[in-house]
Amino acid sequence: MFALVDGNSFYASCEQVFRPDLIDKPIVVLSNNDGCVVAANRQAKAFGNIMYQPYFKLEKFLKQKDTTVFSSNYELYGDLSHRMHNLLASYAVEQEIYSIDESFLDFSGMRYFDFQDYGQQIKNAVKKQLGLPVAVGVGITKTLAKAANNRAKKLAHLDNVLAISDLSEQEQNKLLAGMPVNDVWGVGSRWTRQLSDLGINTALQLKQVSPSLIRKRFSVVLERTVHELNGVPCQNLELIAPDKKEIVSSRAFSRMINDKHSMQQAVARYIARAAEKLRKQGSCCQQLSVSITTNVFKKNVPQYHNWANTRLITPSHDTGLLIRQGKQCLDRIWKDGFEYKKAFVMLSNISSSKDSVQYDLFSTEKNNPRTQKSDAIMGVMDAINTRMGKGTCRIASEGLRGQTHWQMKRHKHSPRYTTQWKELPVAYLK
Amino acid sequence: MPLPLVGNPVAAGFPSPADDYIEDKLDLNEHLVAHPNATFYVRVSGESMTQAGIQDGDTLIVDRSLNANANDIVIATVNGEFTVKRLVYRRNKPWLQAGNPAYPDIQITEDMDAIIWGVVSSVIHSFR
Numbered sequence: 214m215f216a217l218v219d220g221n222s223f224y225a226s227c228e229q230v231f232r233p234d235l236i237d238k239p240i241v242v243l244s245n246n247d248g249c250v251v252a253a254n255r256q257a258k259a260f261g262n263i264m265y266q267p268y269f270k271l272e273k274f275l276k277q278k279d280t281t282v283f284s285s286n287y288e289l290y291g292d293l294s295h296r297m298h299n300l301l302a303s304y305a306v307e308q309e310i311y312s313i314d315e316s317f318l319d320f321s322g323m324r325y326f327d328f329q330d331y332g333q334q335i336k337n338a339v340k341k342q343l344g345l346p347v348a349v350g351v352g353i354t355k356t357l358a359k360a361a362n363n364r365a366k367k368l369a370h371l372d373n374v375l376a377i378s379d380l381s382e383q384e385q386n387k388l389l390a391g392m393p394v395n396d397v398w399g400v401g402s403r404w405t406r407q408l409s410d411l412g413i414n415t416a417l418q419l420k421q422v423s424p425s426l427i428r429k430r431f432s433v434v435l436e437r438t439v440h441e442l443n444g445v446p447c448q449n450l451e452l453i454a455p456d457k458k459e460i461v462s463s464r465a466f467s468r469m470i471n472d473k474h475s476m477q478q479a480v481a482r483y484i485a486r487a488a489e490k491l492r493k494q495g496s497c498c499q500q501l502s503v504s505i506t507t508n509v510f511k512k513n514v515p516q517y518h519n520w521a522n523t524r525l526i527t528p529s530h531d532t533g534l535l536i537r538q539g540k541q542c543l544d545r546i547w548k549d550g551f552e553y554k555k556a557f558v559m560l561s562n563i564s565s566s567k568d569s570v571q572y573d574l575f576s577t578e579k580n581n582p583r584t585q586k587s588d589a590i591m592g593v594m595d596a597i598n599t600r601m602g603k604g605t606c607r608i609a610s611e612g613l614r615g616q617t618h619w620q621m622k623r624h625k626h627s628p629r630y631t632t633q634w635k636e637l638p639v640a641y642l643k
Numbered sequence: 644m645p646l647p648l649v650g651n652p653v654a655a656g657f658p659s660p661a662d663d664y665i666e667d668k669l670d671l672n673e674h675l676v677a678h679p680n681a682t683f684y685v686r687v688s689g690e691s692m693t694q695a696g697i698q699d700g701d702t703l704i705v706d707r708s709l710n711a712n713a714n715d716i717v718i719a720t721v722n723g724e725f726t727v728k729r730l731v732y733r734r735n736k737p738w739l740q741a742g743n744p745a746y747p748d749i750q751i752t753e754d755m756d757a758i759i760w761g762v763v764s765s766v767i768h769s770f771r
Binding site for chain 2 (some may be wrong): 640
């Protein structure tokens with residue numbers, strides 16, 4: 214037995230936890246650079262089609278509707294996500310953290326349980342202890358748990374909890390008949406179109422189709438989905454998240470860059486972020502790519518795009534060394550006279566730091582990237598940044614805080630209520 | 644993160660006679676935070692709630708997993724704002740009692756969960 218628990222409008226809900234004045238008011242959260250709407254609570258969704266729309270188009274409208282707009286506050290969402298996953302873990306034997314706001318729980322061995330009631334308890338606990346609304350779906354397979362979660366959210370009378378496994382076959386089918394096939398876990402828009410050609414438009418129709426036909430016409434993956442809709446488990450929890458095979462850091466600039474110095478800073482900053490992630494998963498990389506590009510949507514300005522990559526002699530996770538390599542890449546591709554919109558950095562050829570490394574015969578202590586000294590410095594840097602906030606300690610070539618005009622716009626950023634002492638919520642003695 | 648004490652690793656010199664009695668350092672989190680997932684810190688602003696020992700600028704440790712009992716100090720949401728109040732019962736009806744006589748007490752009539760945000764389990768008051 215599995216459950217899928219996820220946060221309702223997670224980012225918007227996180228913002229509401231510390232803003233009692235915004236209860237029942239419309240809220241939206243914007244993407245990086247305040248580009249477009251990435252989260253909206255129920256009240257804001259009621260305005261119609263606003264999700265993923267560019268903010269500049271909606272700004273006036275949202276103002277008229279008295280909607281509170283937030284820049285993404287990943288410090289806050291990350292902390293509340295962590296708390297939520299921890300809390301959920303206490304309700305099950307095993308847990309798979311599927312995304313920032315979704316957990317699969319494994320209820321194996323828990324028999325003769327009233328899962329509908331148990332789901333309700335989970336929902337109430339998260340609401341009370343963290344102030345976050347969640348939906349709970351329980352099913353005999355992960356696909357059915359996902360489907361139950363979807364129905365629990367879509368059908369108002371279910372009030373965000375559905376243990377589909379507690380129902381009779383007939384009742385289960387009735388619920389699946391009302392579920393569009395593209396809401397089934399793993400069915401994308403391409404498959405939805407192709408399934409529609411076969412007359413399969415609902416989850417129930419997909420459940421009742423012959424699995425072997427699906428394998429022939431589609432893939433084993435979709436065949437597995439059919440089995441799982443029929444209550445045959447094909448997937449277990451993924452308890453250990455696989456290490457990333459490559460780490461990408463890329464972002465559009467808030468303003469166009471046309472000087473090399475700013476671009477060097479941006480590339481250095483992105484490499485530093487990527488290297489941080491690399492160290493967090495205990496890895497080293499042996500390849501680094503840098504690419505830069507102008508704004509492809511502006512047809513009337515000269516366009517340029519290029520990339521370069523470099524291979525390290527020995528794998529490394531040293532920010533300083535990677536930045537030096539990145540600078541050389543940039544030297545090879547930089548051209549004056551263009552308005553650059555975006556830089557992209559990728560670390561690849563990733564291996565565990567613990568794996569034995571073949572040292573280069575000719576390398577000296579100075580350019581051997583995996584000296585103890587480098588590890589110690591990176592360790593201190595990561596520790597400082599974890600405690601004092603991102604980017605507190607950095608390599609000089611990343612540029613000074615507040616003096617880099619290209620960096621992320623986060624004008625409507627709420628306080629980091631749970632991760633910075635200076636930004637705690639305030640209660641008034643009255 | 645406090646580091647656990649490790650036995651004297653230095654080979655030279657006399658071993659410490661206390662080596663056999665090493666215990667972990669005391670961790671204030673352990674003492675003050677029973678439910679870390681549900682615990683939040685809130686800063687206090689405004690005139691003092693002296694009966695409860697809470698003063699302007701103090702930091703409150705708020706445990707949202709606790710159920711509010713009579714006489715608990717709670718963080719409540721009143722008129723869209725966080726405030727600090729004492730939960731009291733009068734003739735079996737719950738009231739939020741203000742710490743300062745200048746402000747009126749408030750009777751809780753609707754959903755109590757919606758008004759009581761969390762229970763204050765400790766207050767941190769620094770003298771300097």
